[in-house]
Amino acid sequence: MIILQLFKSIGAQKFKYPSQAVFTLDHDVQNKSEKNLAKYSSIERLANLHNVDFYPAGRGIGHQILIEEGYAFPYTLTVASDSHSNMYGGIGCLGTPIVRTDAAAIWATGKTWWQIPPVVKVELKGKLPDGVTGKDVIISLCGMFNKDEVLNCAIEFAGEGIRGLSLSERxxxxxxxxEWGALAGVFPVDETTIMWLRNRVEKxxxxxxxxxxxxxxxxxQPxxxxxxxxxxxxxxxxxxxRASSNAYYCKYLSLDLSTLSPCVSGPNSVKVSTPLVELxxxxxxxxxAYLVSCVNSRAEDLHSAAQVIKGKKIADGVEFYVAAASxxxxxxxxxxGDWKVLIDAGAKILPAGCGPCIGLGVGLLKDGEVGISATNRNFKGxxxxxxxxxxxxxxxxxxxxAVAGRxxxxxxxxxSSYTFPAHQTPIITCDINQSEQPIETSSIIEPTIPGFPGTIKGELIFCDADNLNTDGIYPGKYTYVDDLTLEQMAKVVMENYDPKFANIVSKGDIxxxxxxxxCGSSREQAATAIKASGIALVIAGSFSETFKRNSINNALLCLEAPDLVRLLKNKYGSKELTTRTKLNTEVKIAEGKIVVKGLNEPKTVFKVGILGRSVQELWVANGLENWVKQSM
Known part of the structure; x- marks a missing residue:
């Protein structure tokens, strides 16, 4: 609905390429209120008016629909305004997330921008033991390579181990x-892919x-x-x-699938994975317990759960929620027969769509409860x-x-007919390509355009948290409340991270x-809520590229200064969730440096990357929406 409003606000009268767009109603589908149904009707009317393909609430999760209906197709680029657009890589399609403002701009102009990221080659060797699944593979990768090895990169999967993975597992x-931190993860197109597509033709x-x-x-007519x-x-x-023989990869990672055993992620972090036998x-x-979401509620997943649960009952005191991907x-x-097996066992059925996974609808975790889920994200709150x-x-x-109660x-x-291998230490490797060095951008001076500040001044407000995700910045329960004002958004910013934040921050703070x-969800409000709170600039050791894109599109400036972050961690770390440092700072944009005043340390000047002309233009225009409006 917000995209629709953005589309109208930029003055667009029609879609540049109607066949380029697809509308799927998959969020908040349990909400049958008059207000929500009116919102759905507005979206459907817009689709009909502009001849855009439309899939109503109940048809399923958009990502699954795009796979089933071929919008995500091998050797093409498909974008969607959701962070799990990476999923299309399983079918050999380059899938990557955009944000709501991007989507409105694409509708109006048919164009978007995407900065080509570094590419990491991930080689999968061997064959998975019986009882070990694709979910165990990615949980293991997230847990073992948990030092940002693939952050803001595109992943190219390779290796003979891929042959043993079903399309659903890919x-x-x-x-x-x-969740691993990548902007895309693409599998090769092989016999498995082709066979799946041939079967889809018949279906x-x-x-x-x-x-x-x-x-x-x-x-x-045929x-x-x-x-x-x-x-x-x-x-x-x-x-x-095929990749060129001399293709450059910034890193090479490998995992021997034959050395894996079932793993569990968490609690409350995808970067912590533990062998199931230990838990x-x-x-x-x-x-x-939850069997829902776009990652693991396809037919193959429901079947594996039904095999385990057949003839049994859900344990007393446990609620088991199930929703199909479509x-x-x-x-x-x-x-x-799998659906009946799950119902007979006591599963609570939810409509096909996004629900508990994003904190919407019935069945959410309450204070002190423990849940286990086949979803993709377990961030706090x-x-x-x-x-x-x-x-x-x-x-x-x-x-x-769900059956055992633990x-x-x-x-x-x-x-159960399942047999699980004994746990062993997985075999992994990580090699960083040293053949090319990154360009030192901090020595370049970028002139500022008229209207863009050469220097930004403010007090540093420090949040000592790595992997601070967008759920922490802007809670999911507010994501689909479309009529929140900027003032209201400012009052709930960082609520899941630090409920005191809104009362600590002042206008002009850095x-x-x-x-x-x-990191995490691509929700655009994480950036707009920070901006609404009066923050002039965000500095971090590193950013999720999707968050940074959201920020740029909404005229919130972001700069990476890892040395400054490390220094502040040593000085203020673990004292408070949010600290007013009383350090007055000047960020000299054109010179690419941060000057911290009042810091009793040998180093008070920190180099940062420059903000190019395109970023400056978006800031001066107060965001992509206005920039597109001015360009039309």
């Missing part, structure tokens, strides 16, 4: 490259009458899906894309109370835990965060 791995032939976006055909058809599949099969010993009781997935699960604990695991482990493997259930600032 989608799950690509999906959570977002779409049978279900074509259910899709109102497809043009009707005359009697006797059906040809506009995106997934044998002609397109033949083309990619005959003309495969079983801790007797961790749970109150809620209505098509649910129909398939109903047809093969993400799925409910900030005082709850959330773990991530594969669908089979989630199902087994975190266990399916093997714990005596009648906020300093830790490393990987703004």
């Amino acid at each position: 989608l799950a791995i690509a999906n959570m490259t977002t 779409l032939e049978l279900t074509r009458f259910e899709n109102k976006n497809l043009k009707p055909i005359s009697a006797g 059906f040809k899906h506009p995106r997934i058809n044998n002609e397109r599949i033949d083309k990619i099969e005959k003309n495969p894309l 079983e010993k801790q007797d961790i009781k749970i109150q809620k 209505s098509e997935v649910q129909k398939d699960a109903e047809a093969n 993400r799925m409910g109370s900030p005082n709850a604990l959330a773990y991530l695991a594969s669908p089979a482990v989630v199902a087994a835990s 975190i266990v493997s399916p093997a714990f259930l005596s009648t 906020l300093v965060g830790g490393f990987n600032f703004g």
Whole structure:
């Protein structure tokens, strides 16, 4: 709805390329209020007016629909205003997130900008042991390579281990490259990909009458899906894309899949992964279990959970929530009996769409509760109370835990057919390419354009937190309250990180965060809420590239100063969540340096990167929305 408002506010009268856009209603689908239904109706009317493909609430999660309907197709670029757009990489499509303002600009102009990131090659070797899944692969990668090895990079997956991964597993791995910190995670197109596409051609032939976006055909006319058809599949099969022999990668990572065992992520962090056998010993009781979201609620996932849970009942005191990734997935699960198995066991069924995973609807974690989920994100407060604990695991482990009432493997259930390998230390490698050095940008002076400040002054406000995610900055419960004013947004900024923040910060302050600032969800309000609180500039050791993009688009300036952050950590770390440092600072934009006054340290001047002309232009225009309006 916000994108629709942005589209109208920039003065756009029509879509530049209607076939380029797809509308899927997948957030807040449990909300049947008159206000929310009116919002959905407005979006549908806009789609009909401009001849844009539209999928109503209940059809499923947008990412799954884009895979099922071929909008995300091998060897193409697909963007979406959600951080898990990386998922499209599982089918060999370059998927990457944009933000709401970007989306409105694309509708109006047909164009967007994307800075090509460094590329990391991740080689998957060996074969997964029985009972170990793609979810275990990505949980392990996030936990073992947890020092920002892939932050703001694109990942190219390679290696013979890929052959043993189903397409659903590849989608799950690509999906959570977002949590790993990457901007994209792309798998090669191989026999598995081609076979899946061929099968989809047959499936779409049978279900074509259910899709109102497809043009009707005359009697006797053969059906040809506009995106997934044998002609397109033949083309990619005959003309495969391969990396150049001299392709440059900034890093090389490898993982031997045969050395993996089931892993669990958390609590409340994807950067902490623990072998399941170790957690079983801790007797961790749970109150809620979730088999929902775009990462792990496809037919293959529902089937693995049903295998574990068949003939059993959910433990007393445990609520087990299930939602299919799409209505098509649910129909398939109903047809093969898996859906009935889950219901008979006591699962609570939710509509296909985004719910507890993003803190919306029923079934959220309450104070003191522990949950285990097959979702992709377990940040503090993400799925409910900030005082709850959330773990991530594969669908089979989630199902087994729901039955046992504590975190266990399916093997714990005596009648389960699952066999799990003994835990062993995974074999990994990490090599940094030293053949090219990054350009030293701090020595370059960038002239400032008229209207852009050469120097920004303010007191440093320090938040000592690495990986401060957008849920911490702007809680999910406010994300779809579209009528919040900027003043109201300023009052809740950082609420999940530090409830006192809004009362500490003053207009003109310079906020300093830790490393990987703004990771997690791509929600644009994280940037706009910080700006609304009066913050003049954000400095961090490093940023999530998506957060930085949001900030640039909304005229909030961001600079990386890792040395300054380390110094402040040593001086103020662990004292308070938010500290007024009383350090008055000058940020000299054109010279690329920060001068800290009142700092009793040998070093008081810190180099930073320059802010180029495009960033300055967006700031002067007060954001991308106004810039597009002025350019039309």
